[in-house]
Amino acid sequence: MMAFKTETDAEQRATSRRADWFGILSRSHAGELDALAADAADGVAFEWLRRPHVGLVMVRGRAGGTGQVFNLGEMTVARASVRLADGTVGHGYVQSRDKRQAELAAIVDALLLQEHRHDEIMAKVIEPLRQKEQTRRIEKSRKAASTKVEFFTMVRGENPA
Amino acid sequence: MTLQSPTPMSSDGAALKPGFADPVFDAQAVFRAALVAIAYPGRAIPLDRTFAAPRPLSSATAALCLTLMDFETPAWLDRQTASGEASAWLRFHCGLPLIDDTSTARFAVGTDALNLPHLLEFHPGEIEYPDRSTTLVIQVKSFTDGPVTTWTGPGIKGSATIAIDGLPFWFWSDWDLNSELYPRGVDVIFTCGNALMGLPRTIKVEA
Amino acid sequence: MAYVAVKGGEQAILNTHKLISETRRGNPDLAELSLAQISEQFGLAVDRVMTEGSVYDRELAALALKQAQGDAIEAIFLLRAYRTTLPRVAVSEPIDTSKMAIRRRISATFKDIPGGQVLGPTYDYTHRLLDFALAAEGLERPQAELAAEPLDETVPRVIDLLNSEGLIEEEIDENDGEVFDLTREPTTFPARRDQRLQNLARGDEGFVLGLAYSTTRGYGGAHPFVGELRLGEVAVEIVPEELGFPITIADVTVTECQMINQFRGSADKPPQFTRGYGLTFGHNERKAMAMSLVDRAMRARELGEDVRYPAQDAEFVLSHTDNVEGNGFVTHFKLPHYVDFQAELQLVRQLRAEHEERRRKATGSEQAKEAAE
Numbered sequence: 001m002m003a004f005k006t007e008t009d010a011e012q013r014a015t016s017r018r019a020d021w022f023g024i025l026s027r028s029h030a031g032e033l034d035a036l037a038a039d040a041a042d043g044v045a046f047e048w049l050r051r052p053h054v055g056l057v058m059v060r061g062r063a064g065g066t067g068q069v070f071n072l073g074e075m076t077v078a079r080a081s082v083r084l085a086d087g088t089v090g091h092g093y094v095q096s097r098d099k100r101q102a103e104l105a106a107i108v109d110a111l112l113l114q115e116h117r118h119d120e121i122m123a124k125v126i127e128p129l130r131q132k133e134q135t136r137r138i139e140k141s142r143k144a145a146s147t148k149v150e151f152f153t154m155v156r157g158e159n160p161a
Numbered sequence: 162m163t164l165q166s167p168t169p170m171s172s173d174g175a176a177l178k179p180g181f182a183d184p185v186f187d188a189q190a191v192f193r194a195a196l197v198a199i200a201y202p203g204r205a206i207p208l209d210r211t212f213a214a215p216r217p218l219s220s221a222t223a224a225l226c227l228t229l230m231d232f233e234t235p236a237w238l239d240r241q242t243a244s245g246e247a248s249a250w251l252r253f254h255c256g257l258p259l260i261d262d263t264s265t266a267r268f269a270v271g272t273d274a275l276n277l278p279h280l281l282e283f284h285p286g287e288i289e290y291p292d293r294s295t296t297l298v299i300q301v302k303s304f305t306d307g308p309v310t311t312w313t314g315p316g317i318k319g320s321a322t323i324a325i326d327g328l329p330f331w332f333w334s335d336w337d338l339n340s341e342l343y344p345r346g347v348d349v350i351f352t353c354g355n356a357l358m359g360l361p362r363t364i365k366v367e368a
Numbered sequence: 369m370a371y372v373a374v375k376g377g378e379q380a381i382l383n384t385h386k387l388i389s390e391t392r393r394g395n396p397d398l399a400e401l402s403l404a405q406i407s408e409q410f411g412l413a414v415d416r417v418m419t420e421g422s423v424y425d426r427e428l429a430a431l432a433l434k435q436a437q438g439d440a441i442e443a444i445f446l447l448r449a450y451r452t453t454l455p456r457v458a459v460s461e462p463i464d465t466s467k468m469a470i471r472r473r474i475s476a477t478f479k480d481i482p483g484g485q486v487l488g489p490t491y492d493y494t495h496r497l498l499d500f501a502l503a504a505e506g507l508e509r510p511q512a513e514l515a516a517e518p519l520d521e522t523v524p525r526v527i528d529l530l531n532s533e534g535l536i537e538e539e540i541d542e543n544d545g546e547v548f549d550l551t552r553e554p555t556t557f558p559a560r561r562d563q564r565l566q567n568l569a570r571g572d573e574g575f576v577l578g579l580a581y582s583t584t585r586g587y588g589g590a591h592p593f594v595g596e597l598r599l600g601e602v603a604v605e606i607v608p609e610e611l612g613f614p615i616t617i618a619d620v621t622v623t624e625c626q627m628i629n630q631f632r633g634s635a636d637k638p639p640q641f642t643r644g645y646g647l648t649f650g651h652n653e654r655k656a657m658a659m660s661l662v663d664r665a666m667r668a669r670e671l672g673e674d675v676r677y678p679a680q681d682a683e684f685v686l687s688h689t690d691n692v693e694g695n696g697f698v699t700h701f702k703l704p705h706y707v708d709f710q711a712e713l714q715l716v717r718q719l720r721a722e723h724e725e726r727r728r729k730a731t732g733s734e735q736a737k738e739a740a741e
Binding site: 015018019022023026027053054055056057058059060061062063064065066067068069070071072073074075076077079081091093094095096097137138139140141142143144145146147148149 | 422459519561562663
């Protein structure tokens with residue numbers, strides 16, 4: 001569905017950087033995003049392109065993981081779009097139904113697109129969120145890893161290695 | 162499904178106009194007006210709200226699009242509509258997939274009615290699902306200053322005299338052919354300024 | 369079906385609302401349950417409601433359970449009803465379960481699987497003895513062990529890895545781009561696999577479990593092995609129209625079951641194991657496994673097997689899996705049917721009168737005959 005033959009490497013890098021921060025923002029916990037981004041977003045003048053609202057996304061899977069695509073079920077998302085005074089447009093998509101979180105995500109996205117705010121917002125908002133997400137992920141994974149086993153079949157021809 | 166313009170909208174949406182101020186209540190009000198327009202063909206149904214529509218859409222056309230269309234209703238736009246700021250606006254606010262193929266379109270939007278494709282080129286629906294036909298939204302210059310036609314059918318007591326301006330010369334003979342497909346066939350909602358007028362497939366028109 | 373408007377019940381109905389609210393609350397001297405408590409401590413009930421209610425939202429599912437006094441099917445109904453008030457804004461790219469952040473992953477077919485067998489949070493190895501320690505309050509905070517190292521970030525699917533000989537059929541996407549959606553289109557037969565899988569994913573756990581059980585007890589000839597069962601978080605990606613590139617909008621927890629089943633070959637195809645697939649929101653192992661068995665059973669026709677048993681009959685299965693539909697139909701019989709019952713009463717009275725008349729005549733002629741003899 002996406003065929004941007006004309007896209008340059010620079011544009012591709014920009015797209016993948018933006019996709020990366022979208023992922024961090026959408027997976028943030030509402031409280032954490034608010035704590036980190038409320039200051040930066042405070043006083044930013046914007047108009048709504050799309051007011052924060054809640055909708056559904058149909059989640060799809062594949063038979064056997066690799067086969068025919070099917071509809072598994074829907075999930076809730078909150079989304080919003082803003083336009084800053086200089087015309088920069090930001091979009092926010094977050095899991096579940098927190099409209100404030102979607103609003104903040106959209107403003108943060110717009111600020112990240114502004115060259116003069118980009119580095120500051122990355123450092124103040126995105127990287128700390130990434131860190132928190134990473135910590136949670138690793139802790140879960142270490143708990144799972146504690147239940148890892150090696151099974152041995154006892155007899156029947158096959159010797160345990 | 163082929164997308165008309167695969168390039169993504171540039172992120173500097175400086176020109177992008179907002180949609181409904183209150184998506185729920187605005188869409189409900191416009192939907193109600195569309196229901197009334199379809200129930201009483203030939204009546205000009207004014208919308209009770211206006212907003213800044215993207216070129217070349219009129220306020221009524223834009224409101225109707227926001228109300229009826231979404232990412233699951235592939236839509237065809239005529240050249241004039243597609244080339245204006247309306248195209249990006251529809252893709253953003255409705256998530257609307259734009260397609261080149263009239264025969265699979267759920268909706269078609271024409272702002273340059275004189276150059277509209279023939280009605281038989283749109284999706285007539287299936288015999289099991291006649292509701293799947295294309296609904297055409299045609300923006301016209303006037304409901305009263307054009308050639309006089311006489312409409313009869315459900316929702317019209319006796320007959321109604323309508324004078325839509327800006328339709329191609331073949332339009333009403335095409336409409337006769339459309340009637341022959343019944344229960345299949347396209348439906349039309351005309352828009353003019355800030356008003357709607359319904360022309361469902363059940364209506365007979367004498368030009 | 370004749371329903372008749374019944375007047376006079378309004379006050380009584382309003383009073384039932386008050387009574388059920390009080391009943392739901394139970395003893396007011398006890399603390400009220402919060403949604404967070406339900407979501408955290410009744411997590412598996414929440415997972416079931418999300419899967420069959422077909423909306424991934426823990427808080428909404430917890431609310432539905434609270435409102436339904438823990439009645440799963442009523443909660444599923446509430447969630448399905450709420451869902452209809454929300455616009456659908458996008459359809460995701462198919463989730464990639466090979467990139468799952470694993471919390472549990474086991475295989476019953478291969479013991480040495482790259483990435484290892486990870487038992488994860490499971491009741492499988494508990495003794496199923498009631499634990500009276502849990503009846504006490506203020507227990508010591510349970511603490512899971514932490515391994516020194518996390519698991520590999522992504523763990524490949526067992527079947528993809530261990531199928532170099534091609535002994536297990538491959539799942540290939542032969543889709544023409546259109547994906548059936550039963551929330552948008554009427555069920556049609558013969559149903560393609562996309563329709564069947566969506567139906568099973570939303571289907572009642574108990575019903576699907578019963579059907580799955582039947583396939584292993586001679587009503588389907590299944591001889592299944594769990595190729596892999598995994599639980600964990602996967603990213604959900606969408607391509608918003610305004611962006612034109614994929615973005616991740618969430619991590620969702622899913623359970624996936626790859627069931628390997630009986631093999632068959634034909635003149636041109638060497639014998640091969642066949643597969644069934646189960647996928648659910650949240651942690652729903654029983655459901656995912658049952659789903660994979662019934663999915664396989666319903667593939668009978670396409671695999672050239674005889675369709676003999678209920679679980680293989682897609683029309684039978686798909687028409688009866690949905691507990692909101694089933695509940696609606698079965699329990700609607702308690703609604704007033706006064707008029708049609710009156711009609712049937714009259715009919716029965718008339719039939720009885722006719723029957724009586726015939727009997728009287730018959731006995732009359734009997735007696736006349738006897739008298740004549």
